[in-house]
Amino acid sequence: MSSLKSKILVVATDLFQTRGINSTGVDTIVAVAGTTKMTLYKHFTSKENLILEVLEKGHQDFQSWLSEKLSSNAKKPSDKLQKLFEFIEEWVTSPNFRGMGFIKASAEFPNEESAVHQLSSDQSRQFRQYISSLASEANIQDADGLALQLSLIFEGAVQAEQMKRGSGAMKYAKKAAKILIDSALTN
Amino acid sequence: MSSLKSKILVVATDLFQTRGINSTGVDTIVAVAGTTKMTLYKHFTSKENLILEVLEKGHQDFQSWLSEKLSSNAKKPSDKLQKLFEFIEEWVTSPNFRGMGFIKASAEFPNEESAVHQLSSDQSRQFRQYISSLASEANIQDADGLALQLSLIFEGAVQAEQMKRGSGAMKYAKKAAKILIDSALTN
DNA sequence: CCTTATATATACAGGTCTGTATATAGATTT
């Protein structure tokens, strides 16, 4: 990938999170990235296309980071589930954290026919499914149910952290996750 | 309050939720409300002022509805806490439900200096504090901690429901809340 | 040297947005 395209993606990711997607014009993006609109439109067919690529890159980065962390730090399936929120906390509280793209994107594009909304919704579903697979491997009966509950806590905590950095929400989110996992394991 | 002003508030509440705040122009609002821009700007000093009034009305409606429900359907403090999510489910799954304003508003106005962001953040805090007061009356040790956990689940569930109506998230949110409340009561 | 590819600079068309100015209509009060 061209280094300019990559730079545009990084800058757009940051601006979308800190100023909002619809409030960020392409002129601002190219100015911060140190390039011009012509170059942006050679790498991306439209602003919507740019938004979609930003979302996809963000989700891929998160997913690969998380599964890498889990597979190298936890052997048994039940360990993975237990350590899930440890790593999520690490991700959320890291200085590079810029929020989860799909949470904001779905708020700014509520129309279900919108491609941005559809991708956001799909990413949310993918993440829930990933948690569900971890729960299944840990022999939890209602894996989908637990996955939904954990994803609610996760999305709530990310939102709280987006609303106010250093809210400390992750600390209690972790505790809540542990209680719910333990409860699901003994049932 | 003038009936036209009230009508504008209702229409704006609906459009902001279904199309997004920044994507909804005042021309659209007055067209749907059956009035003109001049009238809107006589009742509201600016679009930002309209957004703030929409947020305040939405939050007041929710809070008064909820505390009314709780005080008339639950006598003991512990009952209130237990029934909290029953009523929240009723609210969220009702046909009139248009989402929680402050959740979307904080996503669309991420800048902490923005008045809209500040009000959203404050409403989120107020709601958490209300839950905390219920937990305190029910003699729960870490009332603030439980309130934060329950609000995470609540906001996560609202988000899930906003993303996809009829997601069924509230059913599992209710179960999770019960587990967390029970756990907090026995500690 | 010359062609090709990539990036830049700049301008602009066409649309949308907020907020205001101006003139008018209808209703209520004095």
Next chain:
DNA sequence: AAATCTATATACAGACCTGTATATATAAGG
């Protein structure tokens, strides 16, 4: 009936937005 209040109709200024057109620079490879 005259004055006042409220809402309407319409137009527009000024700003911003996306996306494109045109012309130029810079660098690499044949």
